Amino acid sequence: MLSVYSGQRRSDIVRMGRQHLEDRALNVRQQKTGAQLAIPIHPKLRAELDHLPSASLTFLMTAQGKPFSPVGFSNWFSDCARKAGLPSNSSPHGLRKAAARRLAEAGCSVFEIASITGHASLKEVERYTKSAQQKLLARSAMSALGHG
Template identity: 40%
Template sequence: MKKVPHLKSRKRRKTGRWAHYYRRFDRAKGKEVEISLGVHGLHPSDPKVLAAWAAEHARWQDMPPGIESPKAETFGWALDLYTSGNDKWAKYSEETKKSRLAIFARYRKAQGSRPIKTITSDAIERALYAKGGHAAVNEYKALKPVFEHLRRLGFIAKNPMAGIELDRPATQGFAVAGADDIAAFQERWSVGTLERLVFDLALYTGAARGDLARLGRNNIKGDLLVYERHKSKVTAYVPLTPELREVISRTPDIAPTFILNSFGRPFAKESLGNLFGDAARAAGISARLHGLRKAFCTYWAEKGKSTHEIAAMAGHMSLSEVERYTRAADRERMVKLLVRVA
């Protein structure tokens, strides 16, 4: 079996029982320390031994110095186990990881020392019900995979969150930019302003703010604008219409992205969203950048493109999402506004 760094497994002579430790030099203490992994009795080839090692190793590698190791098979220990050496966690976007780590930090503080086998479905359901709203939904999404990881490794017999149902809050989603909104923005922000450039590029590419901030001439492939959506990793194929070509012609020929801030650098997605939000309020509209993404779908639906074709352009993973976006009023007027080349 391949040697794992800092993992020390010893078979006791008297009992024949295996014991497993994480052994490493602690600079703060000036000596080598040996930490029990809490999985004694298991054979070194058991996957639970490697999982326990991965959690402790990640703590030493990634966490700030001075963080005490939680006791084995407590909830704090389980969180470390889930976020280290777990392929599914590794595949989440950095944005998703950041939001879920914030949730984990709160639970680590409140429930970190609690043994995982004492956590029941009833206790979790009551806690989520008391919190309610979108916060409860977000915590449910973050915590359920943690318990599922424990179940698959054999530390618990059943995922206590399996079967829990939440009262999901109703949502209207992002406001679609209708014909009146588009006309109002075009009236307030003339061609040549940064606000209008952001608006037009969002309309004609259908890109979400994170993708819009990264688009540039390197994404032009023949008659298409091609890019991979940051959130879903789905590739979007946007036709280079005369309107889109005209907008691109207003951007710098040599630049990393179409849209640059006052320092000549690409925008962070949050800053780009804030810029558009301020511009939209100045124009008297409520739609945000995501609302323009919906208008993009509506525009192409009116031009006769099928749901599948629009999905390929917008990079959507769900056809139902495209269909929902294209249910808009005043579509004919919207198209007339969008094909008006300044």
């Protein structure tokens, strides 16, 4: 849920905790870029966060009660995906791309998507969302012609 509703990298996901919640937003300084983001919390994510223990420093904890490392989180995620019968290349990065794609499918501009994902390059956002944007723009174009 953190990945899908925040669009953040694994290195940022594993550091997120209650200390990042402020004014109905996740306030995150991205580790890779240093970008400071205030991401509004989606109601579905809020519902999940409300069920987590409040004593933990991070939202995501290992079975041993310790915060995940980025690599440890990726390994755990891939193992869970494999056990669930998902494709062998499933990774947290795929959820970051899915978040960007879902925003594009909802009609968000590349600027709006970048405000969530923190991408410094709009070209990277466009690469993540190219197929979603194509479908959306094609529907809009046909609708403009009166065929949608």
